[in-house]
Amino acid sequence: MIVDRSVFDDSHLPQRLQHRDAEVNQLARALEPAKQGDPADDLLISGPPGVGKSVLTRHTIDRLATRADVQYARIECMGQTTASIIRDVLGAIGDRPPQNTAREDLCLQLRERVTDPVVVVLDEASEVHETKALDRLADVEYISMVVICYDPDDWLSQAPNRIARRFHGRQLRLDRYGVDELADILEPRAREGLEHGAVARDQLETIADEVAGVARFGIYSLLAAATLAKDRGHDEVLDVDVADAYPLAQEWMRQAALDSLAFHHHVLYEIIREAETIDSRTLHQRYDAIADDIYAGRQRTPLIKRTRRDKLAKLHGYDLIGQEGGTKDRIYWVLDESVRSGYDIDVRVAATKDSEL
Secondary structure, X not given: OEOOHHHHOOOXXXXXXXXXXXXXXXXXXXXXXXXXXXXXXXXXXXXXXXXXXXXXXXXXXXXXXXXXXXXXXXXXXXXXXXXXXXXXXXXXXXXXXOOOOOHHHHHHHHHHHOOOOEEEEEEOHHHHHHOOHHHHXXXXXXXXXXXXXXXXXXXXXXXXXXXXXXOOOOEEEOOOOOHHHHHHHHHHHHHHHEOXXXXXXXXXHHHHHHOOOOHHHHHHHHHHHHHHHHHOOOOOOXXXXXXXXXXXXXXXXXXXXXXXXXXXXXXXXHHHHHHOEXXXXXXXXXXXXXXXXXXXXXXXXXOOHHHHHHHHHHHHHOOOEEEEOOOOOOEEEEOOOOOOOOOOOOOHHHHHHHOOO
């Protein structure tokens, strides 16, 4: 039934982005300088999770890289520091420094190394504000930035004024697909990844409608339906397989989302999961109780309470935890008990220490 599972992976890049021609052209115009030797434009790309922001950027960069006189560096910002972001930029343009290079030396090397246009794509950029990377990148004349985030207003409100001004009038918003559009996108995935005739067009439209135009959810649901059909011994995907696919697809998506997050998020997630349901006061008490043990021997240090709230908001935005109530009396719970951290985090000691508080 499944002949090539890789076409359903988040990393798979289709040859053509269907129903995104206008967005590809807008991004290409920003990334490709009008005059050789000039920096590219800055651009802020936003939209809900799963609509293809990262895919759009990767696809367009791949298309331009063969002809534009610009270097590109795509950086995953999740869990990064100023030094690690600058190091990754240097590595992407062919000059990776030693791991122990001091931050100021990295920034100096970046200013000396970048004498021609470089576009730095900051993916998952909501956490970049916790670093000084934006200021350091902005200090380099030939560096342009493409920022990928969910909420542009929220991101800009946290950015330094000189950074926010760079994106004035330079924004690109991606919305969810229509049912027919998403079915069109699922068709080549089915054609390349499944046996011929395994799934019908009307089933793809059913999936597209059920997932409300979210491409990632649709792709995972198609794979889940084919997986269920195979496990049940069906020669083709049946409607019952499609109907049963969504919870499995959602579990896969949530696990992939948690896996993509930094260590801090995992600590908070596991505290909530272990407690089943926990109020914000107890959550912070338990975090404080185990922080020294959990972070011992790691490069990271425990988070202050305000920053923890940002991480909790990310877990909620990734559909990993539920919450209700105001900031001071908020209650948290995990949405899928089967989704677990891959880190070896023993948060059970938190309950013991918490009882002593």
